[in-house]
Amino acid sequence: MTHKTLGYGIIGAGYFGAELARIIHALPTAHVAAVCSPEDAPALAAEVGCDVVGSVAELVARDDVDVVVIASPNDVHLEPALLAARHGKHVFCEKPVALSYADADAMVTACAEAGVVFMAGHVMHFMDGVRRTAELIAAGGIGDVLLARAARTGWVDEEHESPGTPSWKRQRARSGGHLFHHIHELDVVQLLLGPAERVVMAGGNVAHQGTAADEDDLLLATLEHGPGRFSHLEWGSAYRRPEHYVELFGTRGTVRIDFQEVGVEVRTPDGVTRFPLHRSDAEDAERRVEYAASRSGGGVDYGNPAMRPPGWLIGIMEREVAYLHALLRGEREPDPLLAGLTDGHAARASIATAEALTRSLAEDRKVSVSEVPDAAPPARED
Ligand SMILES: NC(=O)c1ccc[n+]([C@@H]2O[C@H](COP(=O)([O-])OP(=O)(O)OC[C@H]3O[C@@H](n4cnc5c(N)ncnc54)[C@H](O)[C@@H]3O)[C@@H](O)[C@H]2O)c1
Structure with a gap:
């Protein structure tokens, strides 16, 4: 150094x-x-x-x-x-x-x-609200975490994009589709619950068949993170009512990280507490306004080279x-809370689970994430 x-x-x-x-x-x-x-x-x-x-x-x-x-x-x-x-x-x-x-x-x-x-x-690790949630869970603040639920959904009309020439972000071969491109929620859920062990996914391209964007627009993923720990995540652009959140259900309480109403809410028998998702209430308010104004729902909007990211996003960058x-x-x-970002853990773990989910959908079966590394091509011997 x-x-x-x-x-x-x-x-x-x-x-x-x-x-x-x-x-x-x-x-x-x-x-x-x-x-x-x-x-x-x-x-x-x-x-x-x-x-x-x-x-x-x-x-x-x-x-x-x-x-x-x-x-x-x-x-x-x-x-x-x-x-x-x-x-x-x-x-x-x-x-x-x-x-x-x-x-x-x-x-x-x-x-x-x-x-x-x-x-x-994995920029979400730098959101105050995500970090405080990770600290709260590590301290047993909501008891044993039993379930995480996450959604990043909305509706994309073909006419929002240049017809016939969708951004690379809506081409499955280039972006990996919603599952890979919006891997943030999967990564955060694994940060909070530990890596998934067995996964199953259903879905497909249900509302955008025949358009130039060929990604799956509705994905339903269920993950087992070990005994008594589950998560369910949804992504897609086939949802007329947009949602964007990560929720945690523990034996003693719940946490809702809300990217749409923007903020974090903790509920336990002691009461309800709220704290900002971003660096300040002003940044949270900026995101709330942006999402409310979005035609597709803020979570499935894409940037392009002519755009600047909003202030709340620049803040975490x-x-x-x-x-x-x-x-x-x-x-x-x-x-220590960010170690997974620089030791390869978060990168490997999120892609391994995304690949297992992809395999589950393609092969119509529940897949063990431990199968994935075995599928890597054998090392060359020359
Ligand atoms: N962390 C986040 O929240 C977040 C948000 C947006 C984008 N991203 C990621 O950032 C990366 C870039 O996305 P973006 O939004 O800037 O896309 P973009 O389409 O706005 O820009 C992509 C840029 O890459 C260039 N490019 C294309 N092919 C290239 C090549 N082979 N080598 C070098 N440059 C090439 C293009 O000319 C363009 O300037 C993607 O991996 C995307 O997933 C992350």
Whole structure:
């Protein structure tokens, strides 16, 4: 670890890559050295004063790049992560880190073997309300957790998108569909209940058949996290009444993390307590207004390179970047509650469960998550 100014290389200069670059640019001990992106790179380079490079190989080989930020579409995260590790560069990779367990495992393993950090961009870990919930549960505040329920649903009309050319975010092969693209809720549920052991999923494309977006628009997933611990999660764009929440039911009380009404509510026999989801009541209020104004329901809206993230989202991105930066500069110790983000655990666990759920739907059976690593291709012997 080092106290020097750290150089960052950005891969993907769209909605998220550009905002991450702006946040890094604002840090006094960081600089954005270069950006690589087939589109949007010149504008970002002009804004943050960095170089544009034509290939990932060129970016990772630069001496002034210490950390590679991967914010390209979900299906192209593997190659830059492996190349970065090969050049001894730390990796920050947006979620979902990969669309298969084999790829996620290869990325995490390559970084571990190279002795560099691999941090998954599971930004919900940096929400105050999620963190307080994790602390409350660890302290036994709602007793033994029996059940988590989560939903991230809404309705997407085809005419919201350019007909015939949906964003890559609505193409299953590129995004992984709602399950992978919106892996946040799965990740948070596993953070709070532990990893899933056996899973089953039903669903399909029930309301958008014949449109250019080919993702499943209704997904119902049930997870067993060990004896007496279950969760049920729903995702999709076939829901005329949008919902977005994570709820926990314990032997002593409940917690509702509400992303729509925005806030966290704890109910126990001692009474009802509420606390903000984001950094302040103002950020919670901003999100409440945004969701209420959304045509599809805020949870299934997508950003694009022409948009800036809302303030509440920039707030948690700032915390995420600040955490990684301080860790890499040796200015702080790892936070035990965030350890899973930088040791590969959260990345591997979320993709393993998503892959098991995908297999359950395809093969019409309950699947043990432990089957998934066995499905990875055998190591080459040459
Ligand atoms: N954590 C979150 O809440 C959150 C929110 C939005 C996006 N994301 C993630 O961030 C990543 C980027 O999403 P986005 O919203 O910025 O998408 P976007 O479509 O706005 O931008 C994608 C960018 O990647 C570039 N690109 C395309 N192919 C590339 C390649 N092969 N190599 C390098 N760059 C390439 C595009 O030119 C574009 O600039 C995705 O993995 C997405 O899931 C995370």
